[in-house]
Amino acid sequence: MIASELDSERPFIFELPNIFTSEECSQWISRIQARGTEAATINTRSGTEIDSQIRNNRRVIFDDVHWANILYERVKEKVPHEIHGMTLSGINERLRLLRVSTRPAFCTAFRRSLRAG
Numbered sequence: 001m002i003a004s005e006l007d008s009e010r011p012f013i014f015e016l017p018n019i020f021t022s023e024e025c026s027q028w029i030s031r032i033q034a035r036g037t038e039a040a041t042i043n044t045r046s047g048t049e050i051d052s053q054i055r056n057n058r059r060v061i062f063d064d065v066h067w068a069n070i071l072y073e074r075v076k077e078k079v080p081h082e083i084h085g086m087t088l089s090g091i092n093e094r095l096r097l098l099r100v101s102t103r104p105a106f107c108t109a110f111r112r113s114l115r116a117g
Helices: 022-035 065-075
Strands: 042-044 047-049 058-063 094-099
Touching: 022 058, 022 094
Parallel strands: none
Antiparallel strands: 042 047, 058 094
């Protein structure tokens, strides 16, 4: 997907409170702390880079099909089934969990859809 194909009048991000129970939140926090976070990179034409002017947070990435499926079941009726010409079919199993600073900097990131193999 390229930026010119997006409808900037429609949301890119949805906030869905209370998707996790308190116990699940604690489990995720423990899992993140055990793995550790790293500076979140951005993708450039020459590869990945750290650019704190665009993204100044830390993240951890988990490939977790099980949790992606759980999340999909919990949110599928709460988000649009079609957005920006794409049809909802699941949640990417590459879960990116961000630890955001008090003054986060984000540039809109356009991710490709993932066709699970």
